[in-house]
Amino acid sequence: MRRTLQHPARLVPLAFLGAVVVGTLLMMLPGARVEPGGTPFVTALFTATSAVCVTGLSVVDTATYWTGFGQVLLTVLTQIGGFGIMALATLLALLVSQRLGLRSRLMAQAEDSSLKLGDVRWVLGRIALTQAAFEIVIAVIVGGRFWLGYDFPLGKAAWYGVFHAVQAFNNAGFALFSNSLVGFVDDAWICVPLTIGVIAGGIGYPVLFELFREIGKPSKWSTHTRLTVFGGIVLLVFGFLTILGLEWNNPGTLGPLGVGEKVLAAFFQDAMTRSGGFNTVDVGAFHSETLAVSTGLMFIGGGSASTAGGIKLTTFFLLAFVILAELRGEPDVVIGKRRIAESTQRQAITVALLGVGLVAAGTFGLLEATDGVAFDAALFEVTSAFATVGLSTGITPTLPNSGQIILVVLMFIGRVGTIAVGSAIALNTQRRLYRYAEERPIVG
């Protein structure tokens, strides 16, 4: 029984690994690259991993390095990656929740205890529908703007609309302009739909589903949905005010902009840290303080079973409630009249601390692999890879192969690892046959 239940959790890394391998091979085809000759292996591997893991970090200029075929490949890999992560994470959450009550909330018709093929199809269909609906609406608005506002030919405008819509909802962040979206820093018709796409994709299907049904009744929301929505809003506001305040006069970022543009750019850049990956200002020109705050926001990331990365909003805010309960001397961790299971608390600690360890190890590795890269730039880039954000201070293309491989590993583990680990431990908890005597070491 245990082995069977472990099985689906093991499928996730294998499925993603397969997609990365196929993507790498396709990216190496001569037809994918503008220059003659095939793409070097590490470049193809990095780009395919970045697309499948919906990160958006790139080692080459997406706009000029890849052919139209290469860019279509990038779009397909991103779409598959985003769909795959939402679908697999949601299905695993359903499997876990057979014992936990989420299932009945998500699928009213589910009565018996196994996940039937019909259920799986229904979930996959719903997710595909949601993904397509958001992407089409965003593509129409953004493509229309390119057509009407920037005199792109209709075909090119439509392609640019589709490309960036897919990148937005799937929280990837590749762009068909060499400086990402810096040219559109003041264009709300471009920035706002893409931001909405990024936020919607980063909420996660289980929460989107609950919101579709009961958007006006927060009192009926599950603790998971409340943590995701309210936590997300808190971080959005915090990040927005911090970026706006710190960068207001920075001549390299918000300084030259008018007040309205500053507000738009700060909000856009704030939303991108969780984990869209586009940029309309030069992230490399951020003050150290802004980089530090952005690093923290990227590390936290977005919603569970979403296209966003990081340790996830629920993990972060759940730990905040654990600390609060502890400081108040409360024996249970209670969020809105619901007690959080001890096992869930332990999962949250595990995910958060493994994330810290991975980012620390990755930063150390990147510093070792390079000369003269500043510590905060290395930490930022590593966090961006781990949390599959895709923002960059500009060092990624300059890294040696060893440094790029480190980021590849971080993107993969960051994307696949949290889900695989989270689900595996949730599905795999052993029965307690006997208990040892309790002991309480002095702490602190």
Added chain:
Amino acid sequence: MRRTLQHPARLVPLAFLGAVVVGTLLMMLPGARVEPGGTPFVTALFTATSAVCVTGLSVVDTATYWTGFGQVLLTVLTQIGGFGIMALATLLALLVSQRLGLRSRLMAQAEDSSLKLGDVRWVLGRIALTQAAFEIVIAVIVGGRFWLGYDFPLGKAAWYGVFHAVQAFNNAGFALFSNSLVGFVDDAWICVPLTIGVIAGGIGYPVLFELFREIGKPSKWSTHTRLTVFGGIVLLVFGFLTILGLEWNNPGTLGPLGVGEKVLAAFFQDAMTRSGGFNTVDVGAFHSETLAVSTGLMFIGGGSASTAGGIKLTTFFLLAFVILAELRGEPDVVIGKRRIAESTQRQAITVALLGVGLVAAGTFGLLEATDGVAFDAALFEVTSAFATVGLSTGITPTLPNSGQIILVVLMFIGRVGTIAVGSAIALNTQRRLYRYAEERPIVG
């Protein structure tokens, strides 16, 4: 009852605050400073806090700024601070452990449930004895070496021996040489006794006591003692190999030394991160990677109820076991056939995450207060203050008053906060009157 039990935990911050205030006033006396006129307030406050909180960070050159009177003051404040922290933390641990079984291990005669005046005296006496014994032995060896090896006059040699012995056992780290102990990098007669003092002081009285009784019987040790001893050894070896490997060829640190001297210097500097604060090589010349690893080691710190700072060895390794249990799907966290209480796990998370938050906020504040300080240097200095280590890349004396005040606050909270918070929550856990329905948000 609850209020009474909270009371002793509240005493700790007040006692330390009192010592800092008195120390600051005395440091401002004209007789304490070599130059005419009193010491500026922030300099006196910083130095007194650094001494009382046994940190050893300094904004002025201890060797030339302070008179003999000032240096004696520094010694007294350090001694009081070190004794105070060990005594109060041990007593609080005893109070907590009335319900927990530590008490009977530590004091065989304790039978009833209150902490009697006689017990308190007995504990205080034992701690004072331990402190004095270590300091005297170290002072004799180190002082003797100054006398015989460096032709110091006997009186000066004795004073230098006492000063540095007190600094070592109390894990403070002020030195009477302008470049700390760089001049003695190859002198095992100086380095080894001071290292032993730092390690012994950083183990903590409850563990020292158990070791005195049952040094040869690790199987009888409490989980707390085993975590502290074995965890400490693991980190010592890890830090030693890392520093040795990374700095082997660095011309600014170990590069110019012979092999034996490299080993001695790497071991010395490794031990100092937890949290002695002396240095025999220039910490500011460390590679980024070494600074990063040292920052991590400083953050972890030493043993509970010791003169070392940080989140403590038990906290760190307990969390490691939590992760291990989680990854294995084990319902209980078991260390050597002892189950760790859920409440202790939550305390460890709280201490660790509050530490992360404090260091992050402090680093952010320091970057805001300064111009052009590198992120890793700020992080290192803030961690050194929070974990009361006292190592410095050299920026502390150059900081503006606002930056120095930030470090003062970090030293105080880092020293007093972990104990106060840890004890307060351990003593203060409310009874559970009713429980809410359980819920398990998706994590990761």
